[in-house]
Amino acid sequence: MTRPVPRHRRSLFNLLGPGLITGAADDDPSGIATYSQAGAQTGFGLLWTVFLTTPFMAAIQIISARIGAVTGRGIVANARTIYPRSLVLALVALLCGANVINIAADLAAMGEALRMLIGGPPHAYAAAFGLFCLVLQVFISYRRYAPYLKFLTLVLFAYVAAAFSVDVPWREVLAAAVLPHFPPDADYWFLVVAILGTTISPYLFFWQASEEVEEDNLKHLRSFSRSPQRAKIRLTDISIDTWIGMALSNTVAFFIIVTTAATLHAGGVTDIQTASQAAEALRPIAGPFTFFVFAAGIIGTGLLAVPVLGGAAAYAVADAFGWRSSLELNVLQARGFYLILGGATALGILLAFSGIDPIRLLLWSAVINGVAAAPIMGMMMGMVTSRRVLGDYTVKAWLAWAGWGATVLMGLTVVGLIASLFLG
Template identity: 55%
Template sequence: MEPAAPIPHEDVKQPERPKLLQVLGPGLITGASDDDPSGIATYSQVGAQFGYRLSWVMLFSWPLMCAIQEISARIGRVTGRGIAGNLKHHYPRGLGYAIVLLVVVANIINLGADLGAMGAGLKLLIGGPALLYVAGFAVVTVLLEVFSRYSRYVSVLKWLTVSLFAYVAVALIVDIPWETVAANLFVPHITRSGAYLTAVVAILGTTISPYLFFWQAEEEVEEIRERPRAKPLSRAPDQAAAEFGRIRVDTYVGMGLSNLVALFIILTAAATLHANGVTDIQTSAQAAEALRPIAGRFAFFVFALGIIGTGMLALPVLAGSSAYALGETFGWHVGLARKPNRAKAFYGCIAVATLLGVLLNFSPIDPIKALFWSAVINGVVAAPVMVLMMLMSTNRAVMGDFRLPPILRAIGWLATAVMAAAAVGLFVTWQ
């Protein structure tokens, strides 16, 4: 009788190298959500007003974004808590309340602006009542966040990032002088005018926003809850090398996609609107409408469709980051992986934040002014939040043996200094 074949032990089998799509998650979604309809409006205005001259800001800001978002993710993955949770445990309560309140207010205003842009974008495509579309988008987003399984919902968000390529497609069908682009991308042509400096501040405030920090840190916490055998690195240091590698790839790809798409939006506006004397674009819907007579119906259609796709990606991030911040601050059960009856306050916050965003569109508040104030709050809040994050990530009491390596620490502080300077510049150039 032949001996039975040995059964291979599962510990002996070498794990397969994860595929890129499996590695991409919180960083990809965070980066893609940065190109929301409000961001599209900012980039369109910059391209229309200044042509290609501010292209360099997208290249300059990429490593800064990568660093601060990687730090956010590390805080969540090491501690098993988000930014607000760590603020609560390690800093004065009043400081945490103030930061979270400002972030939530800015998020709600941003929600309102994005919903309004999505409603206007769909009206451009099919006609009909924009306000009805605003309410419809809000209802769909809340239902998906509350009642979808977390893993399935994350997959939906990943696929929604494809909508960003609409802006790459538009840029490829218009006539762009690539030599001029290269000259402005790699060699900054800085002027001291107030309008120019305000535009730089607007780009930085749009690309490096506090809600992105809160969201990516919390999504790392969600990953710990959802993945078998995953634990906070403070309790499972043997997982650190693999997890930090995953976070780095995820974040660099996500932020790279974010800035690449933003660059293409600037280039499209520069090649079409600026080149034809259209220099004042205040909303993403206006940008889409202005493209129609200049670049053709197809470019208009793709641009407008992209507004809706990116909005569907950004809305859950804005509402979710608000709910995470409030939930950790007040000790609620939080998490998109939880069933609705196990996290009523968390999901209620998502619904209320989205509802308030809808109501802003029915109010007499000027959406352009509301968006401006959102940018002001984000610009003011970003620097102190980044200072606190840098202090957390270099504090042994918070991070244990996983404090930041020197290079990441240096770039993180540089990003913080740039955002502090941008906040100061915002008030200096305020007219």
């Protein structure tokens, strides 16, 4: 039996994998638009959502990863063992619907970003981006090109630099980050649900669980069937990878809100309606390259996120029907899986032609993810606390509390939105 690699010989770089990719994909065009609108509309008023969601976000992603790593199967395949088939299929349909809308929103934003740079038809660009993502996934392993796309997302740290290039009242920022307030305003609650929906997104749960399975299969780890020591090391690696990915993701989110609040909101722009308006938040640091930097962030994160959205839907449907599912297989080896992947992307392309304003579509996709998240998270918590699913590796202590806390938080924000609509 192969002995586990001693801890001192394992570099941090080798530990980073699905968690880091998931975190990078979380700051997709929908996230950028949502955080930008939050900063423009409420100033620093919604910073508390980013601060509050970080531990919950990390916990639910660690839980997702544990399901895949321990069982060697995706979330839906495990759900079939303890939940009625009708409930599982309903949640899969909910996920796929949310993902298709998110794909459409991301593609529309990518098309608009390119139009902002070079002119031309944004819908044609959106379709080209969708087809490009699909071709890459079919003919090239995602894990081969995803690391290169991560470098494109580094431009999002321009928001961090921009925040230190303008006059920011940091005491006010700190107070807003730790002291939430809950006005009975529908627009405010719409943004709360949107932020939580784009931060704690259902598609990320399914993606990371399935990618942990892929990781184990490629490296032939089988940690949980070999020894408790290997299993403990594997769970530790998952936690480190996920915490780093989620922390980086929410750091970017935090500074997008700070920067847009200090530039757009402070300048009287309280409702972002176009991509060019959103881009203006970067002008203090990017100057004449403002549109280029903004477009690079939108397109880079979109190229990273669209395959994740389509892949998550494909994994879920394939697991629901017992089909072979892996991005490491070719089309002939996993026909059903790639059919769903292609279908989700194609529907997203068609919806991107709907004529709905890209910024509005991005916000609505975030809200839909927020509404879909709570029931899916509840299903997952039932699995990770069940010995029938995870055996000796059920979650305990803080992780279980944090997972249920995240589920309750998502549910309460949706209730808050519904209540504000009636009160308003």
